[in-house]
Amino acid sequence: MPPDSAEFAHTGISRRQWLSAMGVAGVTAAAGCADEGDPTDDDDAVPAGDQGAQLDLSRDPPPVEGTYHAVQGSSFDTINPLYNTESGAGTAIGYALDQGYTFDGENEVFPLLLETIEDVAGDGSEWRIQFRENLEFSDPYGAYTADDYVYLIQEVHQSDWANTANATDWQGVEVEATGELEVHARLADPNIIWPETFDPLEYPIPKDLLEPYVAEEDAAGLREHEELLDLSFAGNLGPYTLEEWIRDGGTRYVRNDEYYLREVGERNDDRSLFGNAPYFEDATIQILDEEAQRVQALAQGETDNVTLPPDRAQEFIEDEEIMVILEPTPFNTILSVNMRDNGWTHGPGNLFTVTAFRQAIAAAINKEEFIEGILRGFAEPHFTWQPEFSEWFPEDLELTRWGDPNDGVYGPEAARQLAEEALDQIDEDYSYDGDVLVGPEGNQVELTVLYNAASETQELAADFIAREFENNLGIELDAEPIDGTTFSENYWQAEPEPGSSTEIDGEEVVWEEPAPQNPGPRSVTSDNEWDLATIFGLNTYPRNPITNQVFFDGPNSQYNPVGYYPEFDAAGALQGMRNAETRDELTEAAEELFAGLNEEQPYIMLAFGDDIEGYQPDIRGPFENFSSGFDFAGWHRDDR
């Protein structure tokens, strides 16, 4: 299911949760929800959503009325804040429990539970976090203080027994309560955009609640704790109070009339909107499995918000009765090519390892037609590892526009030329015979592209890619469906071989602690051979681009299932980003990385999808931005 980015920003889901929403989408979506469309808006081309405007935070509080009713496609595994890894459940928790901060429409930190978060040293190594004064848990837990925050981190996240969702956020971070409401954090790896990593975000959990489990080191008990599953400790810490969680059915809330943000609204004129927040009497998230029913529920006014599939967007954009908000997302649609030794199943050699050949593939797939035909125009072409709305998108660079038929590199000639270039770089005897690429045995090269059996969008995409391969590269491509889990287990991942090494460009590269997602050099392969796959899309981390090091920090980076060996100094660029002491330095280093990735196409980049959110037109709050929903507590209904 498409992650609900509106609520993403609002709940401040950590990047890990984003990833799980994404990487796992291919897996969990396998059977239940068929169509995880990855739509996007195209600002120069056809579709444009309805306006929707960012709320004026300094206006007078609107009246409180009615119910806010949202519909989601998939249910939650758990709403235990310590163990949740799903975006949908993150939304459900977020209605009842705020986190420290989020980001507003200008990508600035928008404080919630926190008063401030400051870079004390100026180089990103030491941070001071100041909490608000009026934060209260329900009885008997008392006030939420720095002590609760630090206890959760030190005794739970940093323990070796709890295995909480956020555990890895706190590796190498020293936290200390320096006052009743003040926390000091010291980072082993300085990061000037630490807040953007979402790492400092924690749900408020009372220390007294945790203590018995910490004493027993009882992870199961913590996971099954009743109050963590009904959020009854939430006090005034969230806009709504959870009434009931019906598994498979959804959640119901009532207005929390002691919401702490009200006081903030009363005291600050530029936040006066929150003076009486929130503005719905109750709120509901309902789970509806059937896509057609979700769409109809919106059309008939039974619900206020539904994420629309791309082929339903246009009709609602034209429909006056429904407001459609197009929210860009950082999740990409890519074609993965297997550069490991079990890739290129046609015969000897592996052309995927040759950069020019990956460029040829990128040049062979018409992004415009891909976006128009499959994503119905609700997507933007994807040229380098960053969406255009990102602060770090290399605007000053001349990126090569692969697959752009208008002002880029596309078509049979361009693709063929690049492919011929690649043929010169390998020892094996591949050549073009007329329009057909033939292998050493003299027959046409035939490869297979795997797609997620549960996704109709992917099926269309795979067929389309197959046609483009045939027409522009002279390669016959079979599109084969596969179950997401099977692919992940037996194709994408492999048994790691610690200590394995290989020589790349005269340098010895060692895989010290390899993971299944990068088990070793190209010679270490998964159980099953595969050529190309559309199964997974990945996050491009537009707020904290340094995190892209998991993909590109040299051949032995943490996540490199395809066996990509960067030919430019990717590791150096990332080192530059980590060492940056100003945003300008970071931008500069990031440009180097994104320029290199644009050229090398480690994954063949196709498109960035947007969420297409349909709302009832009298809902005020949603707007066309990745951050839409950051001010959810101020959302309200207005018939004018």
Added chain:
Amino acid sequence: MGLLRYILARTAWAVAVTFIIVTITFLLIALAPDPNISQAATQAALQGGDPTEAAQREAEMRGLDQPLHIRYIDFLQGVYTLEWGWSDNRAQPVTEALLEGIYYTAQYSIPWTILTIIIGPIVGLYSAANMYSWKDHLATGFAFAGWAIPNFFFALILVLIFSVWLNLFPLSYDPSAPVFSLQNVHQLVLPVFVLVTGSIGAIMRVSRNESAEFQNAAFMKTAKAKGVSPLRAYALHVMRPTLVPLSTTLVGQILVIFLGSSLLVEIVFGIPGLGRITFDALINQDTNLILGATLLFTFIAVMGNLVEDIVFTILDPRISYDDR
């Protein structure tokens, strides 16, 4: 062999069958790769943690680090003590999850069963009484059509017509509606209708054929010759003997439908019942919940068969239990 001994032996056998089936389920699941573990590893890799350790911890958390036989023994102990474990997919104990599912499933399956039991035999008798007339064809056609139309397809069409186009029924099921409320009745009309039309076909067919058989029986002819009114003759002489095989078929049929097709109806109508719980558990490989659900289903099926057999044996003296 006496009747009591027969019943005892059958019951013991029923328990054994349940045990065997659940064991097979356990092995099937245990031998399949668990996607949750590699998910944990992937997440760890993506955020810079140690994937191997994360996978280990996840396995530990799910109790998968133990050898197979220990897990199996644990599982068996759990079965007897009714501690069926924790459902990771729903964050609640398995027993609670199943009870919740039954709560929603019962709301439509009880009216459905009652309606089926009432309508099915009536249509069947009516059909038999008018055998090969247009009335019979109509009734048979109707019952067959209802039986043959795939439930989920029929449900989709009904939702399309009555909820989407005509807007007569709600599009989505509201699980928080009180059981005895107009709202609940309203939202259950379509699912119950789909299921009843789906199940009367089988019942109708059995009662039609059975009663056709008895209609020609000598006692029926005698009754007619004696001038007993047709209705009375039917009620006394056809309906009664028909009920014996019918009631047993009924149990079997209802169970099959109850366990199978209700899942799809639940999915189409968005009812968070037993079928969907089981399905979601399977998709997410929520081992405890799958095992719990399988145990429950098998138990119902085996007990159903058992009751069917025993009732049959008691009701129909022609069958000797020695023979079975």
Added chain:
Amino acid sequence: MTGNDESIGADDVRATSGSARRFDEIDWDDYEEPGLFSVTPSLKITLLAGLPIVLLGLYDEFVVGDREATFVRLGSDLGLSGPFETLGVDFDPGSLDFLFMFTIVLFIAYVGYPLYRNGRMTRYYWREFKRNRPAVISLVWLGLIFVGGVLGPFLIAMPEQDLAAAYQPPVFASIDLVHTTGCVGEIRDGRCYGTWEHPLGTSRGGQDVFASVVHGMTVTMQIAFITTTIVAIIGITFGTVSAYLGGWADEIMMRFTDIVLSFPTFVFFLLILYIYGAGLGMFILVFAAFGWGATARYVRSKALSISEEEFIKAIRISGASTPTIVRRHVIPNTASSIITQLTLIVPGFLLAEAQLAFLGIGDTAVPTWGQLISAGRTSIDFAPWIVLAPGFTLFLTILAFNFLGDAILDAINPEAEAETDR
């Protein structure tokens, strides 16, 4: 069933039982020589027609490469590439296709041929059968599906993706242009009208729905024939052997059947297919593995009850051994009821496949009706034909099997017949 002529006393019926007996006798001919390896005509047909298929299947399995078309390879191996190419013989059947062909041969040998040989009997049955009009229509419908399934793929190409022709409406229907990516037919008032090019419209990917339905027929017929054959073989063997052996062996075999019958089948379908992959072959295997229990039980009870009949008792008194009785009298006498029973279990398999496909557990590489319904349900509110076309085809097919089964049941049930004559 043959014993109570006197109680009915209608000419027609006497003829019935008479010919039924004759049918039985003739059927016994197939088993006339009780030698273990006696060659009956049916067996001859099976061997003659089935052997080439089996050989071709093995050839396909072991010689032909993964990505080669069987007949293209066969052509080159036999030095017949030229003629093959001219004739356009480039089929690439899979192992299921071979199995399908083999089961058709079996069907011809063991159902079609005996019917042909017993012409009089067949004509009688046909007369009886014809009176049941819905059943005749059903037979015609199933015939259409069968022919469509066997020949359709050769005449109609696999539906191709056409992104510029998504959601085309069927002929005489129209759709708001906002839903389509282009319009093949006429555009009027912002609506796209259907054309004969896509008589049943197209799906989201622009695939022709009619072509998909036709290709679905093949799969439907494969499931029906192959699964039923496997179930029949296991069920009949198990049932008769159990009845034949009796005693402890019978007890054990029936208890085993109990276990098979007690499986929550649907849960197990889900479990196995979800965890271990859901190819069409796996489907058929799983269906068959869980589907034979009822048949076995039925066959056993039929076999036992037939052996209680007076005429069997008479044969027994005349000194025939139990095995002979079972083989020569019991099985032939149950044949018709077994066929009926099998007809009635086919819809269950078709339904199960569609249900699983609807749940997203299916072989998406194979265009089944269930897949099409499943794919079309997201757009059911504005493009209902994608669901309706395969849905109604499936519905009618299941209905037809039921009517057919019921008609056969009626035709061989003298009591029900007597009813008509009243």
